Amino acid sequence: DSGVTQTPKHLITATGQRVTLRCSPRSGDLSVYWYQQSLDQGLQFLIQYYNGEERAKGNILERFSAQQFPDLHSELNLSSLELGDSALYFCASSSSTGVVGNTIYFGEGSWLTVV
């Protein structure tokens, strides 16, 4: 158990819909990362938050957004869903931003299937 909690574990939704994925980081971790793992793209970094503020941005689509709340949990919002958005979405957390050696710990992922 990594200490990172993600919900829901599985989600099936229709094209055009909007979903919210939730992540609770390890206790004490201030950084939260979101990654997308699809069959054809591998593991793609989406976005990172540190203590409530956006810290780094990767290949995140404009239809996607995220935020980190004062209690440090984070949500990833996916809207106008397309079939190609079907993937495993990982949340990860770490204690720092990367200034010192930065190990990140992953949640079990949320499986999103768009039909």
Added chain:
Amino acid sequence: AQSVSQHNHHVILSEAASLELGCNYSYGGTVNLFWYVQYPGQHLQLLLKYFSGDPLVKGIKGFEAEFIKSKFSFNLRKPSVQWSDTAEYFCAVNAPYSSASKIIFGSGTRLSIRP
């Protein structure tokens, strides 16, 4: 910007064979390097990491990796694989002093072990 290349997409070995998975990164500054493993149906777990010091790093389950700065490489090795090593392996790099601090993953190498 940093990037990571894993040239072996799928490796098939017999039990007791030796393993070496290649990982090359591109970044001229200080890096932290990681290998993560994802067993079938499970989330990503940290195998080992390199921050500084001895370039030969030992991880869990008999894995080790060697950081060769001149070659920008961080190859993963195991002298004798087991069927239970069947998994997907991801190399990752983080540039801790970069303004865009995030961990970048390679595309992964699927390892299949024949019993």
